[in-house]
Amino acid sequence: MFDAQRIVAFSQQETPFYFYDLALLQQTLDAAKQAADIHNFHVHYALKANFNHRLLNAICKAGFGADCVSGNEVKKAVEIGFRSTDIVFAGVGKSDREIKYALTQDIFSFNVESVQELLVIDGLAADQGKKARVALRINPNVDAQTHHYITTGLDENKFGIAQWELPEAIETLRQCQHIELIGIHFHIGSQITDLNVFKSLCVKVNELNNWFDERGFRLRVLNVGGGLGVDYHQPDASLVPDFLGYFSVFANFLERKPGQEVHFELGRALVSQCGSLVSRVLYVKNGIKKNFLILDAGMTELMRPVLYQAYHRIERLDQTESETEMLHYDVVGPICESSDCFGKEVLLPKSERGDLIVIRTAGAYGEVMASHYNLRNEIRYVYSDDIQQS
Numbered sequence: 001m002f003d004a005q006r007i008v009a010f011s012q013q014e015t016p017f018y019f020y021d022l023a024l025l026q027q028t029l030d031a032a033k034q035a036a037d038i039h040n041f042h043v044h045y046a047l048k049a050n051f052n053h054r055l056l057n058a059i060c061k062a063g064f065g066a067d068c069v070s071g072n073e074v075k076k077a078v079e080i081g082f083r084s085t086d087i088v089f090a091g092v093g094k095s096d097r098e099i100k101y102a103l104t105q106d107i108f109s110f111n112v113e114s115v116q117e118l119l120v121i122d123g124l125a126a127d128q129g130k131k132a133r134v135a136l137r138i139n140p141n142v143d144a145q146t147h148h149y150i151t152t153g154l155d156e157n158k159f160g161i162a163q164w165e166l167p168e169a170i171e172t173l174r175q176c177q178h179i180e181l182i183g184i185h186f187h188i189g190s191q192i193t194d195l196n197v198f199k200s201l202c203v204k205v206n207e208l209n210n211w212f213d214e215r216g217f218r219l220r221v222l223n224v225g226g227g228l229g230v231d232y233h234q235p236d237a238s239l240v241p242d243f244l245g246y247f248s249v250f251a252n253f254l255e256r257k258p259g260q261e262v263h264f265e266l267g268r269a270l271v272s273q274c275g276s277l278v279s280r281v282l283y284v285k286n287g288i289k290k291n292f293l294i295l296d297a298g299m300t301e302l303m304r305p306v307l308y309q310a311y312h313r314i315e316r317l318d319q320t321e322s323e324t325e326m327l328h329y330d331v332v333g334p335i336c337e338s339s340d341c342f343g344k345e346v347l348l349p350k351s352e353r354g355d356l357i358v359i360r361t362a363g364a365y366g367e368v369m370a371s372h373y374n375l376r377n378e379i380r381y382v383y384s385d386d387i388q389q390s
């Protein structure tokens with residue numbers, strides 16, 4: 001991943017920065033698109049994973065739609081050039097302003113998360129003399145078997161309409177003159193690595209698809225959300241996720257009714273591996289109990305380890321297979337929080353001030369979750385094609 005040219009180029013850069021490998025991104029997008037096209041599946045990219053403009057341009061050009069969770073994300077998607085007919089908008093707390101804006105853009109669908117939201121959208125659509133297309137986001141109570149902070153489809157989670165509320169939801173829908181129900185929507189969580197979890201989701205979707213059909217609702221769209229996980233432990237062994245395997249689970253286990261479309265909302269799987277956080281060692285502290293590598297990047301640049309105890313592979317940029325002196329380090333940031341740690345007891349070649357450290361698989365939920373805590377600088381980024389041209 002990091003050849004001699006990149007090592008030299010990185011060493012001339014001010015750190016920390018996100019590095020994006022645009023060729024790898026393209027390879028990933030092509031693999032996902034080809035695998036989805038086999039089954040005629042529609043994929044919307046979840047902007048929340050990364051809304052860096054270079055990445056968004058590539059994703060839009062590759063033919064993906066957009067999955068947004070705020071009015072500003074809808075606006076961003078429109079500005080980048082995603083067709084409004086390919087934009088979906090989810091979120092438990094859509095404000096009136098956000099709904100009005102999305103209505104003016106005639107987006108493909110609102111993924112509605114409560115019965116009350118149906119009434120609000122109906123009223124706001126009436127004001128604009130429009131009919132809003134909606135999919136009901138249903139909480140299927142399927143365990144995603146991932147970290148509890150990124151599980152979204154269990155009864156205890158705030159997302160979606162509970163199954164026991166569905167009779168009330170369809171009664172409400174019958175009264176809403178300015179809403180067209182086009183489908184049902186699900187998203188059970190993120191970083192799902194066991195494909196069997198998606199089989200369980202399919203079983204639930206089939207059940208609910210029949211339930212609506214029996215009540216006279218002909219649904220055009222089954223939106224099964226995102227969640228496909230990536231390999232944080234051995235990124236080089238699987239730089240491109242197994243999209244063929246993932247989509248074939250849905251092709252095999254979803255029972256589509258005639259004319260029904262299947263939609264997905266992938267975020268992490270499309271952008272994780274193309275991004276790395278590159279940082280410099282500021283100080284090395286060799287203690288009796290611990291050695292610390294103190295980096296110039298911290299939780300303000302990549303929050304996932306602190307927030308979810310997430311693992312990211314940490315490497316010294318120029319490390320080789322035949323390093324002779326390996327040491328265990330706690331790799332920490334400069335932020336005034338004890339939790340500001342990227343990894344404990346990380347085995348690395350003996351390192352010193354000025355060495356470059358790379359934190360891998362950081363393309364999703366990295367840059368977008370950065371903060372200014374401690375009045376940190378705006379995060380910088382470097383793209384692979386900047387380096388090739390220099």
Ligand SMILES: Cc1ncc(COP(=O)(O)O)c(C=O)c1O
Pocket residue numbers: 046049067090152187189190191225226227228265266267268269
């Ligand atoms: C509604 C919805 N769709 C799609 C996604 C994208 O998920 P992922 O990045 O795991 O594919 C999320 C985030 O978890 C989400 O909340």
Ligand SMILES: N[C@@H](CCCC[NH3+])C(=O)O
Pocket residue numbers: 048150152190191304308364365
């Ligand atoms: N931010 C989370 C994923 C959240 C997905 C959004 N529902 C992560 O970094 O893993």
